[in-house]
Amino acid sequence: MENEYSLAPLLFVLGALLVGALLKLLLKKSRFPYTVGLFCFGLLVGVLFRNGLLAEEGLLQRAVYQAGNINPDTLLYVFLPVLIFSAAYELDLHTFRKTFVNSSILAIPGVVVSMGLVALLMMGISLIVPEFSGWNWTFALMFGALVSATDPVAVVALLKELNTSKRFSTLVDGESLLNDGTGIVLFMLFFGAFSGETPLCRSPFMEFLVVALGGALLGYLMAVMTIFFITKLKGDEMVQNSVIILSAYVTFILAQGYLQLSGVIALVAFGLEMTYHGKLLFSPKANEFTEKFWDLASFIANTLVFIMVGIIIAVQVNISWISLGVVLGVYLGVNLIRTAVVFLFYPIMKRCGYGLSRRDAVILSWGGLRGALGLTLALMVSATPAIPEDIRSQILLMTAGVVALTLTVNATTIRHMLERLGLTEVPAARSFVDFSVRNRVTEAARRYFEKLSHREAFAGADWEKVSAFLPENEQAPDISACDGTELLHNIRMTIYGTESQLVRQLYADGTISVESYHELINSQERHFDSDGTLPLSDRKYIFRLFEEGRFLRFVRRHPSMNRIMKRWLTRRVVTLSDIGRGFLSLQRDSQDELTALKAADIPEETKRRIFSQLEAEIRENIERMRSCMDRLAEEWPEAYASAMTSKAARMMLCNERKTVRNLTWDGVMSAKDGERCEESIDSRAAKL
Numbered sequence: 001m002e003n004e005y006s007l008a009p010l011l012f013v014l015g016a017l018l019v020g021a022l023l024k025l026l027l028k029k030s031r032f033p034y035t036v037g038l039f040c041f042g043l044l045v046g047v048l049f050r051n052g053l054l055a056e057e058g059l060l061q062r063a064v065y066q067a068g069n070i071n072p073d074t075l076l077y078v079f080l081p082v083l084i085f086s087a088a089y090e091l092d093l094h095t096f097r098k099t100f101v102n103s104s105i106l107a108i109p110g111v112v113v114s115m116g117l118v119a120l121l122m123m124g125i126s127l128i129v130p131e132f133s134g135w136n137w138t139f140a141l142m143f144g145a146l147v148s149a150t151d152p153v154a155v156v157a158l159l160k161e162l163n164t165s166k167r168f169s170t171l172v173d174g175e176s177l178l179n180d181g182t183g184i185v186l187f188m189l190f191f192g193a194f195s196g197e198t199p200l201c202r203s204p205f206m207e208f209l210v211v212a213l214g215g216a217l218l219g220y221l222m223a224v225m226t227i228f229f230i231t232k233l234k235g236d237e238m239v240q241n242s243v244i245i246l247s248a249y250v251t252f253i254l255a256q257g258y259l260q261l262s263g264v265i266a267l268v269a270f271g272l273e274m275t276y277h278g279k280l281l282f283s284p285k286a287n288e289f290t291e292k293f294w295d296l297a298s299f300i301a302n303t304l305v306f307i308m309v310g311i312i313i314a315v316q317v318n319i320s321w322i323s324l325g326v327v328l329g330v331y332l333g334v335n336l337i338r339t340a341v342v343f344l345f346y347p348i349m350k351r352c353g354y355g356l357s358r359r360d361a362v363i364l365s366w367g368g369l370r371g372a373l374g375l376t377l378a379l380m381v382s383a384t385p386a387i388p389e390d391i392r393s394q395i396l397l398m399t400a401g402v403v404a405l406t407l408t409v410n411a412t413t414i415r416h417m418l419e420r421l422g423l424t425e426v427p428a429a430r431s432f433v434d435f436s437v438r439n440r441v442t443e444a445a446r447r448y449f450e451k452l453s454h455r456e457a458f459a460g461a462d463w464e465k466v467s468a469f470l471p472e473n474e475q476a477p478d479i480s481a482c483d484g485t486e487l488l489h490n491i492r493m494t495i496y497g498t499e500s501q502l503v504r505q506l507y508a509d510g511t512i513s514v515e516s517y518h519e520l521i522n523s524q525e526r527h528f529d530s531d532g533t534l535p536l537s538d539r540k541y542i543f544r545l546f547e548e549g550r551f552l553r554f555v556r557r558h559p560s561m562n563r564i565m566k567r568w569l570t571r572r573v574v575t576l577s578d579i580g581r582g583f584l585s586l587q588r589d590s591q592d593e594l595t596a597l598k599a600a601d602i603p604e605e606t607k608r609r610i611f612s613q614l615e616a617e618i619r620e621n622i623e624r625m626r627s628c629m630d631r632l633a634e635e636w637p638e639a640y641a642s643a644m645t646s647k648a649a650r651m652m653l654c655n656e657r658k659t660v661r662n663l664t665w666d667g668v669m670s671a672k673d674g675e676r677c678e679e680s681i682d683s684r685a686a687k688l
Contacts, residue, residue, distance in 0.1 A: 012063040013304065020303030035306050036411050042310020043404070050315055067308050068315030072379035075308070075372060079301045081252040084180075084264055086298040087173060088271025094525040095170040096272070101352040103174035106364075110175075110341045111148050111182045117337045118144035121330070129326055134390055142190035143395050146377040147334060147402055149183025150176045150368045167354045172367060180373055181265035185211045187377055188260075194386040215255050215262035219269030222251040226270075227278045237289035240282060244274070244290070280507070280514050305372045312375065313400040316382070318393065327401030334402055335410075339365040354529075359421040367414050369406045374399050429486040431477040433494050436600035442471045476601055484606045489532030491597060491614065496532075498593045499586045500524045506582055509654045516578040519545060520586070536590070536617035537624075542583060546576060546628040573632060573639035574646055580629045581647060587622050594618065650685070657681050 023037045048054055049064045096103075119140035126135040150172075185208050226247040230240050251270045256263030279287050319327070342365045349356040356364075378399035382392045449470060453463050479487065503524065507517040523541045527534055594614055598607070633640040657678060664674035 008059055008063040008066055011059055012067050015063070016304050016307045017300065019307070020299070031415055033411050033415075035302060036407055038303060038306035039310045039404075039407050042307040042312075043314050044310075045307075046311040046314020049311070064311060064315075068311045070308060070312070072376045072383065075305070075376045075379075077249075077253060077257070079305050080264070080373065080376075081248050081267060082294075082297050082301045083305070084177065084252075084267040085248040085271045086294045086301075087177060088268045089275050089294060091173060091272065091275065092166065092170060093272060093276045094522075094528075095166055096174055098353040098529065099167065099171040099174055102171055102349045102356060103178055105345050105349060105352075106175045106342070107149075107178035107182050110345060111145075111179050111186065113344065114148035114337050114341050115141060115144035115186055117340070118148055118334060121333045121337070125326060125329065129322065131322060131390075132326065132394060134388055135394075138190055138193070139387075139391050139395070142187060142381070143398065145183055145186035145190065146374050146381075146395075147370060147399055148337075149179040149374070150370065168360055168363075171354075171356075171360075172364065177264065177268050181212060181215065181262040181268070182208075183373075184264060184377070185262055191377075191381065191384075194384050211260065211262050212265055214259070215265035216269040218255050218259065218261055219251055219266035219271075220273050222247055222254075222266070223270045223273035223278065226274065227281060230278070231281050237286040240286050241290055241293050280517060309372050309375055309403065312379070313404055316379075317397050317400045319397060319401075323394070323397055327398055327405075330398050331402050331405045334370075335366070335368075338368045362421065363414065363418060366410055366417060369411055370399075370403045371407065375403050427486070427490075428477050428479050429482045429490045430493075432479045432482070432487070432600070433490045433597070435474060435476055436597055437494070438474065439476075439600075440596060442473065445471055479602070484610055487602070487606065488610050488613070491594075491610065492532040492534075492536060493528070494597070495536065495590050495593055495614075496524055496527045499590060500528075502586055502589050503582070506585065509657065511585075511650055511654050512582045513575065513578050515575045516582050519575075519579050520582055536614060537620040539583075539621060539624075542579065543624060543628065545579060546632070573636045574643040576632060577629070577640060577643035578647065580625055580632070583625050584622060584629075587618050587625070590618050591615075653681050653685050 019041055020038060023041065024034055027034050027037050045064055046068055049061065049068065054061045054064065119137060122132075122135055122140040122143060123137065126132045126140075188211075189207060226243060230243050233239060233243070248267060248270065251266050252263040255261040255266035282290070342361050346356065346358075346361050349361075378396045381387060382396045384392070449467065452458060453461075453466075500521065503512075503517060503520045506512045507514070512520070519542070523539060526541055527538075594611065598611055600607075602610070660669065660674050660677045660681070663669040664671060669677075
């Protein structure tokens with residue numbers, strides 16, 4: 001029987017994943033968040049277990065019992081590293097940098113203010129409700145710290161389902177990741193007095209700085225070592241992901257368990273560095289595998305965590321009518337405090353980064369979900385004998401209540417709120433440009449249908465039935481109310497997107513180097529921030545790189561400096577040449593994109609004005625860059641020849657890689673042979 005019960009954890013994992021897969025399918029087209037469905041299922045299972053409605057002394061009952069009484073350290077050290085790293089790894093670093101100030105405002109002073117106000121609320125309750133008379137400021141501040149931070153597990157999972165704008169979702173993601181680090185640090189300042197953990201510094205402020213900045217430094221150093229190891233190892237994607245998993249867990253365990261630093265902040269720093277530098281140094285195939293792997297790992301962890309949170313609350317929390325009233329009061333108070341904190345800092349946040357609108361501030365206030373991390377900290381309190389038993393049970397009860405209500409009320413109504421505030425509406429001009437792009441797919445399908453219907457080999461086909469498989473024609477959005485300027489801005493944004501995708505493709509194919517990729521993508525990000533207001537020809541960032549030719553000419557006139565810096569000079573000219581060729585390739589692609597967009601049904605006068613302006617902007621880019629390249633070739637013939645040699649070699653390897661992939665795709669070459677050929681190509685490319 002004991003051997004049978006040892007299978008209970010495995011049974012729980014398998015059952016949870018099955019339920020997760022079914023709920024994912026059933027709720028796919030509904031407006032009910034999938035994560036909330038998991039949580040509600042966990043609550044239901046926990047209630048059935050608590051009321052003895054499961055088979056007595058059975059394997060199922062044992063599995064639910066173990067899930068409902070899981071050690072909080074298991075939740076903290078097993079699941080959190082996967083979820084935190086996965087969220088940080090998916091962050092867009094440029095957008096995160098632009099929203100970092102606002103995220104930090106909410107994550108540091110915001111959490112401190114919220115902690116104080118929640119503590120004040122709890123002390124008020126202790127004066128009114130006799131059952132809570134044992135509370136003091138230490139307990140109140142400890143509870144305020146653990147309940148004030150929004151939970152990244154719940155927030156990130158919800159935003160993925162809502163498909164909100166990239167800027168807003170990055171702000172919320174960044175806040176939830178950073179404020180969890182802040183929340184844990186503040187929580188440990190008060191909890192340490194009962195758990196026996198001594199602080200690193202006597203000053204709470206210095207303690208916070210050491211724990212937060214030390215965690216960030218540790219995460220960065222671990223990422224640098226991991227990237228170095230993986231690039232030197234040159235293993236396949238399995239080895240790469242094994243190293244990343246190991247490093248993520250080691251980073252969190254070292255920080256949180258041994259060095260008394262912030263494990264969450266360490267993982268955020270680790271994930272961001274891996275994203276910004278690591279992805280570019282790993283092979284495209286390995287990166288594709290990595291992204292899919294972490295998506296799967298995140299899905300599995302989310303499924304298990306949300307079901308377990310529901311079971312834990314149902315199994316461990318004892319509630320009475322009085323305590324239910326207190327829980328509702330605390331829930332309302334926490335939401336009001338969250339709103340007050342957001343609008344307290346709103347005058348500052350609306351001027352920082354991308355800014356913050358009032359509608360965004362409302363959603364930010366209501367979307368402050370609490371989840372697994374807050375409950376884990378409450379379980380740690382519940383398992384600490386040094387804290388009075390009534391305080392332990394009350395902290396667990398109120399934390400569980402806030403978690404349950406934010407997941408079942410806030411999370412299920414936030415989509416409706418987004419729609420009511422108009423945050424899901426796509427502007428007419430943007431809708432029209434998107435429709436024009438989709439319409440090209442429809443037209444291509446119809447042209448192929450016509451071509452296919454005239455082939456003799458398919459003479460017997462029922463073309464009326466075949467035509468049913470063609471994409472349906474969409475109604476073009478009405479743009480009569482849009483002015484030409486709005487349409488111009490949106491077409492520019494489409495071209496920026498096309499160029500950014502091409503930059504990534506050029507790098508993935510090995511056509512441009514890492515340095516060129518960074519310079520070109522940084523230029524694109526600046527234009528994305530402008531929302532299309534900058535002309536396509538406003539490429540100050542790129543052309544400023546070629547202005548350093550003045551310095552290069554100065555060096556050339558001084559032979560001694562030329563000899564000292566010869567290697568650097570050659571490499572710099574090669575990089576500039578690479579950037580220039582890549583930029584010209586982007587402009588030619590933009591011309592093709594513009595030609596395709598010209599076919600859109602736009603009033604002739606508006607079309608003529610918009611497209612003549614855009615064509616002139618692209619021509620200006622091409623002419624300026626050709627002039628820069630000619631000057632580079634004339635002034636640095638040897639370095640330029642080296643650049644052209646390098647470029648020709650990269651193009652040859654790129655063509656070979658495409659041939660290998662096409663042959664593998666067509667089944668002519670086996671997957672193993674294809675891998676060996678690509679490894680050979682990568683080894684030769686590393687010599688460039």
